[in-house]
Amino acid sequence: MKNDLTYDLVLLVDDDSVINLVHHHIIKRTGIAKEIKIFLNPLEALLELRRKLVDNDIKILILLDINMPEMDGFEFLDKANTLAKEGKVFDLLMITSSIDYEDMAKGNSHPLINQYITKPLKYNEIINFVHSSSRLTPAP
C-alpha cells in the first residue's frame, strides 16, 4: 500500500538553488517520489510539466515558490491552468517565505493550489499532506 502514496515525479521550482537543494533532501527522505527534478527557471518547469502530462497515468507533485524573476508563482499557475483544463491534474504546494496575508489569501483560494506552506518546509508537512484528503490524486 505504500506505493499509493508515491508520486511518479516531483518538480521543485525555486530560483534559489539552496532552497531547491534543501527541498530535494526533504522529499527524498519522505520517499514519496520516484523521480525529483529541480528547476531554477519556472519556464523550464512548465515545459517539463507539459511534456510529462502527456502520459495520463503519471502522478505529479509541484513545490512552487511565489517570487521568481522570470515568472512568479501565480503566473506559473495561470499557465499551468491551461494544462489543467485539458484534464491534466497534479498536486501543487505553494512554498514561500512570504508572510504577507494578501499572498496567503490569494494562495489559499487558488483552485490549483492544494496547500500553502511557509518556508522553511518541514518533513512533517510533506508527510501530513501526502496522507491528507487535500490530495487531488489520492491513492486508487
Add this chain to the structure above:
Amino acid sequence: MEINPLKENASFGKIRRSIISSFALTFIFAILLAIGINLTTNLREYESSIINLAGRQRMLSQKIAKSIYYLQTSEQNQIEISEDVALWSAVHRGFQNGHEALDIPKIENRTVDSILKAISPYQENIELISKQLNLANLSKAELRELSIWERKYLAGMDHMVEALQLHIDNTIGNLTYVLGILTFLFLIFIWLLYHFFIKRIIDSVGVLSKNMESQSRHLASILENTSDRIWTVDKNYTLIAYNSVFAKGRLDDGGIAPIKGENVLEAGYFLENKSKTKDYYDRVLSGTSFLTEVEIEKEGRKIFYELSFNPIIDDHGLIIGCSVYQRDITKRIRAMEELKESESSLKEAQRIANIGNWEWDIKNNEIKWSDQLYSIFGKDQKTFTPTYEALLELIHPEDREIFDSNVQYSLENREDPDISNRIILEDGHLRHVHQKGKVFFDKNNTAVRMAGTTQDITVMENARERILQQYRELQNFVYIISHNIRGPISTLLSLIDLLEHNDNRDHKDIILLMGNTVQKLDGTIKDLNHSLTLKNIATIDFEQVDLKGVMEDILILISDEIEKYHATIEFDFAKAPTAFGMKRYFSNIFYHLIMNSIKHRSPERDPHVVIYSNTTPIGGIQIVLSDNGKGMELNEERRKKIFNMYGKLSGSTHGKGIGLYLVKTQVETMNGSIEVESKNGEGSIFTINLLLNAMEKKLLAH
C-alpha cells in the same frame, strides 16, 4: 341728479371768474337802474319849473292888465308897466322857443305847444297895446278887448298848467311802472345770479373746502405716518410747518417744543453744527435739492441722520422756502457696517480655508464666484466671466466627463452634488478641488439655481499622496523584512533541519550552503543599512538638490564595489545641475541604479555607467543613466516587473532586488516617473522624468 360742473372740477380760478362775472352783471344792472331813475327825476323837475313859471306868467298877466286899468284912472308909472310887459313877453317867447337867460327850457309838449300857439295872438295884442303912447287913455273898446285877451291868455295859461300837470302825472305813473318792471327784473336777475353763479360758487367752495380738508388730512397723515422729522422753513429761516415727529424730536433733544414762526437758526436746532446748519439752509434756499448724511454724537452714542433738502417754489418760479426731511439711519449704517465686517470675515475665512463659494443661475447660465474662487482657479476677476462651459474647460480633461455627468445627475435626481476633481490652471498647473453644492428648484420642479462651495484641497491631496507613498514605503519595508530577511533565515532553518536528519550527505556541503545563505542575509541587511544611512543624509523637506554633490557622496559610499568590479562611472549634470525634491531620495536613486548596473554587469566587459541630466521642454528635468551591462529583452510584463519588489534583471544572480522598487517609489513620491529600455547583451537605459514646476514646488514646499 344735477351735475354741477364746478362740483366736478371746483377750483379757485373758476370761483373767481364766477364772482367777477356776477359782480359785473350786477354793476351793469345797477347803472341801468340809476340812469332810469335819474331820467324820470330830471323830467319831473323840469316840468315842475315850467308849471311854476306858468303860474308867475299868469300872475304877471293879471298884474299887467290891472296896471293898465289903474293907469286909466290914476297916475301910474308907465315905465314899470313896460318893464313888466317886456319880462312877460320874454317869458312867453321863452315858453315857445326856450330862453337861456331866464332859465326857461323849450317845452317839448305838443299840447303845450298848441296852447301856446293859440294864446300867442293875445299876448302879442296885449304887448302891442302896452306899447301905445296913450296907454293911459285907452278907449272903452280897447279896454274891453284887453280884458278879453287877458282872460283868454289866463285861460291858456291855466290850460297849459293843467296839461303840464297831466303830463307830470302821466310821467310819474310811467315812472312807477318802469321802476316796478325794473325792480321785478332786478329780482329775477338776482335770482338768476343766485341760481347760476352764487349757488354754484357756494357749492364749489363747499366742495373745495371739503376737498381741501380731506387733502390736508391725507397730507397730514402722510407727514405723520413716518418716523422722519419733517419741517418747512421760509426764506427768512422761519419755521412754517412741521410734523409731530419733529416736535417730539425737538422736545427730546433740547426739551423745548418748536413754535411756528420761530427762527430755526436761533432756535438752537442744529443739523450738524451751527455753521453747517446755516450752510444747508442757504444752499437749499438757493434752489438746490440735495441729500446729505450727518453724524451726531448724542450721550456718547453716534447717531447717523440722512437729511433731505428740497426748495419750495411758487407759481412764478420763486423760492419761497424749503422742506427738510431728517431720517435716523443709524440702524442702516450699523447694519451696513456689520455686513461689511461679516463680508470681510467671510472673505478672510475663505482665504484661510482656501475655499470659495459660487452661485449658478442655471437658466441664464451665469455663475457668480467669490473672490477666493478666482484665486483658486487662477483667473482674473476683470477678464474672466464664469459660465458652466468655461468651468468645464478648466476641469482636467480626465475628470471633465464625470464632473459633467455628476452635475447632470444632481439636477435630474435632486441630489446635492459632492464632487472632487482636478483643475488645470492657465499655466498648466494642477489643482485638486472639492465641490459641494445645493440645487434649488422652482415650482415646476425645474432646477433653476445651484449654489455651493469649492475648496482647494491640493495641499491635502498632496499630503494624502505623500502619506500613501510613505505607507507604500512602509509596506515595502515590511516586504523586505518578510522576504529578503526571512527568506535566508528560513533557508538556514531548512539547512539545519537537513543537517540533523541527513546521514548520507557530507555535512561540509551543507555548512557551505549555510555560509552562502548567511552572506546573502548579510547583503540584504547591508542594503537596508545603506538605505537607512542615506536616509539620514538629508532633511525630509523638498529642496533644490545639487545632483553633482549627491553623486560624489554616492561614489564614496560605493568605492569598494567600484574598485572590486573595475567599474567606471561618468556623470554630467551641467545642463540641469539641480533638481527639486528630497536629497535622500536622489541619494537612494543613484545608489540603487548604479548598484543595479554593477550587479547586472556583462561578464564580457568591465561595467561602465554614464549619468547625465537635462531640462525638458515642459519645464521639468530628465536624468538618464545608461550602462553596458548584460541587459535583457523587455516586454510590457517585464518592464513593470523590473520595478516590482522581487523584480530582477537576471535569474542567474542571487539576491532579491529591492533597489529598483525603492527607486520607483521615490521617483514617484517626487511626482516623477521612471522608464527602462534594455537590450540583451548591450545594456540598459533608465530615464527619470521629474515634472516638478514652480507652482508644485511651492505647494509641496508648503
